[in-house]
Amino acid sequence: MSTVTGTGTGTDASAPAPLLSARGLRVAFPGRRGGAAARAVDGVDLDIGAGEIVALVGESGCGKTTLARSLLGLVRPSGGEVSFAGTPLAYAGKALKAYRKRAQLVLQDPSGSLNPRHTVYDAVAEGLRIHGYPGDERAAVCEALSRAGLRPPERFLLRYPHELSGGQRQRVVIAGALVLEPELIVADEPVASLDASVRGEILALLLRLRDELGLSALVVTHDLGLAWNIADRVAVMYLGRIVETGPVESVLTDPRHPYTQALLSVLPESGGEPVVLGGEPPDPARVPPGCRFHVRCQVLAGGRAGEVADRCRTEDLPVLGGAGERAAACHWAGREAVGG
Numbered sequence: 430m431s432t433v434t435g436t437g438t439g440t441d442a443s444a445p446a447p448l449l450s451a452r453g454l455r456v457a458f459p460g461r462r463g464g465a466a467a468r469a470v471d472g473v474d475l476d477i478g479a480g481e482i483v484a485l486v487g488e489s490g491c492g493k494t495t496l497a498r499s500l501l502g503l504v505r506p507s508g509g510e511v512s513f514a515g516t517p518l519a520y521a522g523k524a525l526k527a528y529r530k531r532a533q534l535v536l537q538d539p540s541g542s543l544n545p546r547h548t549v550y551d552a553v554a555e556g557l558r559i560h561g562y563p564g565d566e567r568a569a570v571c572e573a574l575s576r577a578g579l580r581p582p583e584r585f586l587l588r589y590p591h592e593l594s595g596g597q598r599q600r601v602v603i604a605g606a607l608v609l610e611p612e613l614i615v616a617d618e619p620v621a622s623l624d625a626s627v628r629g630e631i632l633a634l635l636l637r638l639r640d641e642l643g644l645s646a647l648v649v650t651h652d653l654g655l656a657w658n659i660a661d662r663v664a665v666m667y668l669g670r671i672v673e674t675g676p677v678e679s680v681l682t683d684p685r686h687p688y689t690q691a692l693l694s695v696l697p698e699s700g701g702e703p704v705v706l707g708g709e710p711p712d713p714a715r716v717p718p719g720c721r722f723h724v725r726c727q728v729l730a731g732g733r734a735g736e737v738a739d740r741c742r743t744e745d746l747p748v749l750g751g752a753g754e755r756a757a758a759c760h761w762a763g764r765e766a767v768g769g
Contacts, residue, residue: 446515447476448645449500449532449613451751455508456492456499465714469495470506471669474751477613482639482646483753484656484677486692487666490710493649496666497615500647501532514612530560533606537618539598543590549574550586553605560609573608576641577601578634596627603634613645620655632659653692657681662753665689668710668721670748675755685757687728719743720760734761 456470469492477483485493498504500511502518502525511518513528533556536542543552553570562569574582577600590598599619606614616635620628636659638644648659656663656677663680665673665688673686684690691704706725711717717724723741728734734741737760746758757763 445478447752448479448481448514449475449477449647450512451475451496451500451509452512453509453748454496454499454506454511456495456504457507460714467713468669468716469713470499471713471716472748473509473666473669473671474748475500475664475671476751476753477645477647479612479645480639480643481662482635482648482660484660484663485647485649485666486651486653486656486663488651488692488710491666492669492713493651493666494617497534497617497647497649501534501615502528503534526560530556530609531611532613532615533609533611535602535606535614535616535619537621539595539602539622540590542602543598545590547589548586549579549588549590549593549601552590552601553608556605556609569608570604573604574601576607576638577604578630579604594627595623596630599623599627599631600634603631603638607638611644613647615647615649617649618651619648621650621652628655629658635659653681654696654698664753665692668716669713670721670758672722672749672759673757674749674753676753679755685762686722686759687726687761688722689757691727718745720746720758722759728761737761737763 452474454470454473457466457468460466473496485496487493495504499506502520505520513532518528519525550570553573554566557566557569571582574585579585579597579600593601620631623631635646639646650656660677662675663677664671665686667688673680673684673689680689681693684693691706693699694701694704704727706727707730708725711724719740719742723729726741729738729741740760744760749756749758
């Protein structure tokens with residue numbers, strides 16, 4: 430009997446093909462002094478549909494950023510496959526360059542990603558110059574700045590990053606991605622370095638870009654509150670693998686995996702006692718047997734796992750499907766779902 434809980438019945442043949450798709454994705458980094466390789470991404474299936482915003486959530490060090498970079502072709506996977514618009518991602522120079530025009534990265538720290546010696550115009554135009562844009566460069570830069578909420582754009586063209594607020598710098602970074610008219614953006618902690626008053630504005634901007642341009646987005650974050658405010662679907666990641674996934678409302682109002690429950694418990698609006706997880710996440714070079722969360726699991730530690738406790742410690746769980754059906758990779762959640 431499967432130990433993955435879910436309400437989905439498999440892939441709908443009538444559903445449109447995803448814009449981005451990863452299957453069995455693995456990324457391993459060599460170990461120190463010939464030791465075991467670190468399994469940063471350890472078997473991930475993930476789809477992102479056209480016009481869909483997916484939040485990838487988890488603690489620092491769980492593999493979120495490595496997964497995001499591998500989806501963009503910035504990190505070559507050691508196993509599995511990434512496809513974009515139905516075509517497997519190729520790693521040859523020209524093919525990869527063409528792909529990066531269609532899928533753009535927005536980094537978390539605008540101060541670090543903007544060259545302090547470049548004006549706003551040069552920062553936004555850089556992508557156009559790399560890809561040999563044949564049209565009116567100034568018009569394209571102004572259009573991108575305007576879409577990113579910097580209006581009138583002419584006011585900002587000759588400014589330098591230090592002359593801008595944090596929110597304005599993040600809008601410049603977003604404009605630099607938009608100028609190439611991508612179909613997908615991957616935003617890595619896009620508001621983590623911003624004041625609370627500005628975070629809502631940037632999230633509203635990303636939603637507006639989705640509505641106006643049909644833009645798809647993968648938003649990488651440790652903040653489940655952010656996922657609630659922006660995402661259509663959420664994928665919760667722990668130690669290199671997605672452990673719970675589904676529509677954002679169903680996952681965040683009724684979390685099944687103990688890890689998701691722990692992450693949600695620390696939000697002010699949760700109303701319950703925060704769950705304090707013991708210890709640190711295990712070393713990805715030494716992934717524990719069985720459920721990879723079992724060494725920190727509050728359900729197992731509290732004696733509530735019952736007859737599945739031994740399975741939690743010894744029996745691995747399958748990779749969750751990437752299409753976003755409601756599912757959790759958890760022996761205990763599977764038992765609860767069938768009334769065990």
